[in-house]
Amino acid sequence: MADLKTTVAPASAGRTYAIIAIVLALLAALPFIADAIGQPALTSLATRISILAIGAASLNLALGYCGLVSFGHAAWYGVGAYVVGIMYRHSVSGDPFLGFSIGSDQLLVTLPLAILISGLFALVLGALSLRTSGVQFIMITLAFAQMLFFFFVALKAYGGDDGLIVRRRNVLPFIDTRDGPTFYWVCLFFAVAWFALMSRIVTSRFGRVLEGIRQSERRMAAIGVSTYPYKLACFVISGMGAGLAGALMANHARFVSPDMLHWTQSGEFMIMVILGGAGTLFGAAAGAVVLIGLETQLAALTEHWQVILGPLLVLMIIFTRGGLSGLVRLLRGGRNE
């Protein structure tokens, strides 16, 4: 599947760019469309989706391209969010942290720091987790994420269980982030930038090595590639993307809590990736749209929407394999594999 993507002929490459340009234009116009059809809440929903798409795309790099089934992606997402929350708290109170004045409500300061610190966490815990593989790796990433979850629950100085309220969104020079549509455009910008970066990475030499590791790590080792540093670098980049998503979400929701690190959040990221098709660049975005859209629809239907979502998920895994693309094939009457 992923191989097809990289061998696009020049003629259809032009068409791909045209489609991307049209989709981007529609996405940019979304707040106006939402107003026109009398659904202003759509903008906030779209903001959430574009933020979660960043998180899903970064998991896709590890899971879809490199085959690292990380069940702890929400940990880096939550860490990124807490960086924003904690720095905001200090900027309001003015208290120093270990003697340093770390408070800031500048998005241009908090965002890079959130990315950096999430990356650091992913580096340390990833270095340990990557000593294992297969099912142990799934269990360990889940367990480490749970460890960080408990850490933030116990962090009474920053709200503990109750979380932290970010009363005002971080500010940007010349741009009013408090305005809903404006903040949507900011998030959309970061989402587009992140997807552009992902597309660069997966077509680079580094990306080819990741793809090779997913297909057969043993063969990659046999042709002389030391796989561990590649996997670790991939894991860290993936964690940094989740940190970016978390930092944006903290601004969007104006609230940070340990729930963002909950293991079900990791599960949701995985579902987004699989729904959209693992190892396809825009699959993560499609998965985020479908999952959040489905959740919103089902939640409007009944409070117990998970009773419906759970079996849907089971059926999808059993019958479609490749997520939505598999579903489309199934509906057309074709067979999977």
Next chain:
Amino acid sequence: MSLLIEQALNGVQLGFMLFLLAAGLTLIFGIMGVINLAHGSLYMIGAFAMAWVANVTGSFLIAALAGLLTAGAIGMLMEYFIIRKLYTRDHLDQVLATFGLILFFNQLTVLLFGRQPLFVQIPGFLEGSILLFGDVRYPVYRIAIIAAGLLTAIGLYLLIARTRLGMLIRAGAANRDMVRALGVDIRLLYTVLFGLGAMLAGLAGVMAGPILSVQVGMGEQVLILTFVVVVIGGVGSVRGAFVGAMIVGVVDTMLRAFLPQAFRQLMAGPDADALAAGFSAMGVYMLMAFVLLVKPKGLLPAHG
């Protein structure tokens, strides 16, 4: 001193409960190659079935039986309709499908029983505490848990090492195609084995009923701790599950019991309690990280 012994026993008791869960999880993984996240749901189902029947009939024994059978039956149904389709899939599909099952079971339990925790009385014949030695008193019910866990562990060992079913289980783990070629109905064997693992999880749920609150989400808390046990002990190894469960049970209980006092020597009361609670919750995960550094395959890996 008596507090230390009491807490050590509490640790052993938690260890036995974790062992019941980890043994089922690791057997199912070791033999069928399936990672079942919904294993914690079976624990929850056992606890809820037990709590409901206990409140209706007032009999602990009937309730315990009901909990065991319900967990076993639902486990076998789950295997027959869903898990069976996942044997040839990769771990990712297994994780996501069983994640879907967790969402379903949790929400269904909310629909049936609500979000309020259920409480179960300790049965009359297991009430009170007895004098162990010196001035150490210990609740009878917790001793019963330890005894039941010990008996189950011995029974499981005998089942696997001494019976025909156990021989098939071991053979299936070593080479499933060969067992099938020799004319064994391997699908039935897997269903039975899955039911056995589910009953072990259900038993843990039944025993937890009277000492913990029976509520939605109890399955996942214990599931993740079970993962830690399995990783420390070595995936696929029942002996490893036993050793890992005891280590995790005792370390977790000791940290929760004694860390707050240690921290209170250093700082003010509420801060110390909060910090100690956090560190004791993180303790077993740090232990897991340490074991991984020394032995990446766990303490007693199944194969080599």
